[in-house]
Every structure is written in C-alpha cells, then in structure tokens.
Amino acid sequence: MGRFFVKxxxxxxxxxxxxxxxxxxxxEFSPGAxxxxxxxxxxxQEQVDLLTKQMGLDRPVLVRYVDYMRALAAGDLGYxxxxxxPVRDVIFKHLAxxxxxxxxxxxxxxxxxxxxxxxxxxxxxxxxxxxxxMFSTVIASIPEFALxxxxxxxxxxxxxxxxxxxxxxxxxxxxxxxQLVLPVTVIVLxxxxxxxxxxxxxxxxxxxxxYIRTAVLKGLPFRAVILRHALRNAMLTPVTVIxxxxxxxxxxxxxxxTVFAYPxxxxxxLEAALFKDIALIEAGALVxxxxxxxxxxxxxxxYMLLDPRIRA
Amino acid sequence: MSTPVxxxxxxxxxxxxxxxxxxxxxxxxSALGESAPATVGIVIVLxxxxxxxxxxxxxPYPPNANDMTALANTTPSKAHWLGTDxxxxxxxxxxxxxxxxxxxxxxxxxxGAAALGSLLGLAAGYYGRWVDLTITRACDIVLSFPxxxxxxxxxxxxGSSAWNIIGVxxxxxxxxxxxxxxxxxxxxxxxxxxxxxxxxGESALYIMxxxxxxxxxxxxxxxxxxxxxxxxxxxxxxxxxxxxxxPPDPDWGGMVKDTYGLMMVWPHMALFPCAAISSLVVGFNxxxxxxxxxxxxx
Numbered sequence: 001m002g003r004f005f006v007k008x009x010x011x012x013x014x015x016x017x018x019x020x021x022x023x024x025x026x027x028e029f030s031p032g033a034x035x036x037x038x039x040x041x042x043x044x045q046e047q048v049d050l051l052t053k054q055m056g057l058d059r060p061v062l063v064r065y066v067d068y069m070r071a072l073a074a075g076d077l078g079y080x081x082x083x084x085x086p087v088r089d090v091i092f093k094h095l096a097x098x099x100x101x102x103x104x105x106x107x108x109x110x111x112x113x114x115x116x117x118x119x120x121x122x123x124x125x126x127x128x129x130x131x132x133x134m135f136s137t138v139i140a141s142i143p144e145f146a147l148x149x150x151x152x153x154x155x156x157x158x159x160x161x162x163x164x165x166x167x168x169x170x171x172x173x174x175x176x177x178x179q180l181v182l183p184v185t186v187i188v189l190x191x192x193x194x195x196x197x198x199x200x201x202x203x204x205x206x207x208x209x210x211y212i213r214t215a216v217l218k219g220l221p222f223r224a225v226i227l228r229h230a231l232r233n234a235m236l237t238p239v240t241v242i243x244x245x246x247x248x249x250x251x252x253x254x255x256x257x258t259v260f261a262y263p264x265x266x267x268x269x270l271e272a273a274l275f276k277d278i279a280l281i282e283a284g285a286l287v288x289x290x291x292x293x294x295x296x297x298x299x300x301x302x303y304m305l306l307d308p309r310i311r312a
Numbered sequence: 313m314s315t316p317v318x319x320x321x322x323x324x325x326x327x328x329x330x331x332x333x334x335x336x337x338x339x340x341x342s343a344l345g346e347s348a349p350a351t352v353g354i355v356i357v358l359x360x361x362x363x364x365x366x367x368x369x370x371x372p373y374p375p376n377a378n379d380m381t382a383l384a385n386t387t388p389s390k391a392h393w394l395g396t397d398x399x400x401x402x403x404x405x406x407x408x409x410x411x412x413x414x415x416x417x418x419x420x421x422x423x424g425a426a427a428l429g430s431l432l433g434l435a436a437g438y439y440g441r442w443v444d445l446t447i448t449r450a451c452d453i454v455l456s457f458p459x460x461x462x463x464x465x466x467x468x469x470x471g472s473s474a475w476n477i478i479g480v481x482x483x484x485x486x487x488x489x490x491x492x493x494x495x496x497x498x499x500x501x502x503x504x505x506x507x508x509x510x511x512x513g514e515s516a517l518y519i520m521x522x523x524x525x526x527x528x529x530x531x532x533x534x535x536x537x538x539x540x541x542x543x544x545x546x547x548x549x550x551x552x553x554x555x556x557x558x559p560p561d562p563d564w565g566g567m568v569k570d571t572y573g574l575m576m577v578w579p580h581m582a583l584f585p586c587a588a589i590s591s592l593v594v595g596f597n598x599x600x601x602x603x604x605x606x607x608x609x610x
Contacts, residue, residue: 251458
C-alpha cells in the first residue's frame, strides 16, 4: 500500500513538473504579448517595453521559470490580466462553480449507467441489450453542443419550460435549480452513453465466466446471480472508467459551459487562452492536471480495494 | 515481373494474389451487410462522403454568397431549402461544403495518430526495458492531461488552421493507439513466426512492421473507426468554441457558434448543422459497433 502511493505520488510530481515547464515555455513564443495584453492595443511600443521590463519578462526563460516555481511553492499563483484579480481567487471561484455542475452530473451518471449497463450486459444480444446499446451509441455520438441545441430548441424555444442560459445570476427570473437542469442533462446524456457501453462490455465478459454458470446451475435465482456474483466482478474495470469521468466533468465540460454561458473552469481556461493570460493558463493547467492525476490514482486505488487479488 | 519472388511470399501484383484478395474483400463486404448497425453506419458515412465529393456540383449557391433579399425571411423556402443563416448565406450549400473539411481532417488525424502510435507502441513492446519505460511514461503524461484544455492552450496560442488541428489531434490520440499496439506487441513478439524472422536475420524494423503490425490490425481498425467519429466531434467542438477552422468558409461547429445565440428567433440556423454533424458521428460509431460485432463472431 505504501509503495503504491509513493509510486503514484512521484508520477504526479513528474507530470506536474513536465506540464508546468511545457506551458511556461509555450508562452515564450510570443514575447511582449503579456504587457501588450495588459496595456491594450493603444499603448505605445515604449510603454509595452517598459512594462515588460518592470514585470521582469525580459529575463531568460529558465530564470523566470525558477522564479515562478519559487512563488508557486509559497502559494502565490500570480495575477490574472484577464479578470484583474489574483489568479487564486479566479480559479477558486470558477472551480467551485464547475464542481457544483460536476457533482450533480456525477450523482446522476453513476447509478444511471450502472443500471443500464448491467441490464444490457446480463443477457447479451437480447432485445433489451440491443435497445440499450443502440441508444447509448447514438447518444454518445451527438456532440455536446448539438445535444445542447436540440434540448434547448425543445425545452427553451418550443415549450418555454427552462432558461437557455445558466449564468448562476438571479436575473431573468429563473432559479439556479432551473438553470442547472439543461447543462446537467446534456452532460449526463453525453457521458452516460460512453460509461454504459463500458459497463455493458464488462458485464458481458463476466457473465461468460465459469463461476456464473456454476451459480446458475446450482439453482440460484437470476437476481441473486447478478447481484451477488456478477456485479462486484463486473464493476472492477468500469470503476477506473467512472473515476476518469470526474476528470472529464471538471476539465472537459467547456463546451457545455459555453453553450449555456455557465461561469465554469473550462470556460475560464478558454478565455485565458484566447486572452493569452499566462498566469491564469499556467495555474489552470496545473490544477487541471493535478485533478486528472489524482482521480487517476483514486481510480487505481478503488480498483485495488475491490479486487483482493492485487492488494499487495 | 522480372524480379525474382522471394520464397514463401506472394507478390502483390501476381494475378492469383489479386484474385484471392478480391475474393477476400467481397467476403468482407458481404459480412458487413450481415450486421444491421454496420450497414446503417456505412450507408450514412458513404452518403456524406458522396455529398462532400459532389458538393461543388449540387450545392445550389456558393457557400459564402450572401443573399440579402433572403434576410427578410431566413426560414426554409423554395429558394433556400434549409433557409439561410444570419448573413443570408444558403444553409444547404454551407452544410454540403462544410462536410469537406471534416471528412478530410478527421481521417487524416486518425491516420497520423495510427502511424505515430503504432511506431511508438511497437518500439515500446518490442524493445522493452528503458525504451518501453520512456514511451509509456510519456504517453501516460499526455493521456493524463485533459485534452480539450490542451487544444485550447495550443490552438489559441499558435492560431487555428487545418494543419494545426491535424497536428494536435495526432499528438493527443497517438498515445492511446500506442498503448493498444504495445499490449499486442508484448503478446505477438513471442510467436514462432517472429522467432523465425529473427533467425532469418531480418532487421528489427522489418519484424515490427511486417511480422507484428499486420497481426495487430483487427482491434486497431475498430478503434480507428471510433476515433474518426470522436475526431469529428472534437473538430465540431473546436469550431463551436471559436478555435476551429478560420471563417468564413463553412465549418459545422463554427456555423452553430455563430447562430445558437439566435435560437429564440431562428432555431433552424443552429439545428441543421447540429443534425449534420450528429448524423455523421452516429454513422462512424454504428460502423464501429458493427465491426466489433463481426470481429467477435468469427
């Protein structure tokens, strides 16, 4: 158990280091851009040069990288040129918004896909299986923005039941709960399509094992075979997949956030990237990678807890 | 024909070999017809390919031409079957033309990822030890990164063009292919025919590309089909986020981005491109489901 965590922790540090360095050097391809962005298009070149010097941006890359890492270690993430706020506050606010969206979506995705995946996989090639497989394939094929447009055209434009934007502000007369319905639905549908097919595949495989046949032959009711023998073994592989969805839910939902104008983490990074807000891009990328690797570790850990054979 | 044919290998150009190959292809195609999802999938995909090919001939208007008179009523009419967008451009023509960049970029990026990923996976699996460790770790790092964030940072930085999109898609998808190929190489390199090739004194490159890779293609084909569909989604999403193909040439994602804000008034402008991209991805994914079914059957 100790070795497991040490190994993964080292990988986490290595990844963070590589990513931070790459993002940092990537931004070196456009010198002067930071000062230009801060001052705006009408500043003279001398003003830009002066600010570049004041911010210390004219020093060699490696020197600044070391400086950046030192500040980072002290908990200083820098100042966002786009939002005119400390990066830490900007990230925290947007991350909290996305976490809300992700938590609700996750709470729907896991039970929904487990039920559908098991129902489809327990009798392979049955009519129920075919229907669920087709449904999940088609749903997972529709891009999130298209799904958003389809749902919005029905529930916003046609029926007028829901708001078309989820800005989390009270304006417009819609409650926050009503605002969250469409974004959550789009995420749940799009993501479940994928997770259902992974769980189904795993259940199909487990159902062919000898111990399932033994359980059926010794006269156990089908329900008991599924619940007691198949489910636990069939959830081994999908547990990793499910944990990886957290990663998608936090960093990958930028498209859904854009459709519904949701002030989330993904959109913050998009804005930072378009604005070349380097401090925010760098910190955002580090947070995203940190979350990705940590969910990965948690996935492996859950796998270990479920499977006594690899508990070492 | 005058070159001597090496013992045990069939020359690709001999008539007998081409007949065998033709028969094999015919059998594969008829097998494809046995799976309903594969049939539907291939019909959808081929229809889009056909429409994209003849777009210049059948599109009723040039894709970027503005019809100012149509702006009075942009909804579908006799002159504009699917209506026009907010600038009076014919939606049907734009959707037909918009199929072209997607159907070039998505498969090209998949081929690029397959080529790069196969090489990395083969090298990792075949050589093992530090080569394996380096490649696997590098792939893990790329895979641990939420890709859409990577796209945003890179494309916003270097600007977006067809080649840049192909580049980032290739780089971010290659590690997945590498992982699959590595796993299969670990298994295949212990086979007798690999040992035989080693005894014959073949080079490592020959063994990897000629002896191992062809035997690993089954799962790769299914995966490439799925990945083409995902690439179509990503290209659409990039266009929607405003970091896709540069305007004004039609791009399905970009068309949605420009018009989804007008949905309360003219929902058709966003709905038709959304339907187009969804149907294409459904086609690729059904094809993948069908191929997997057929692969499992025999």
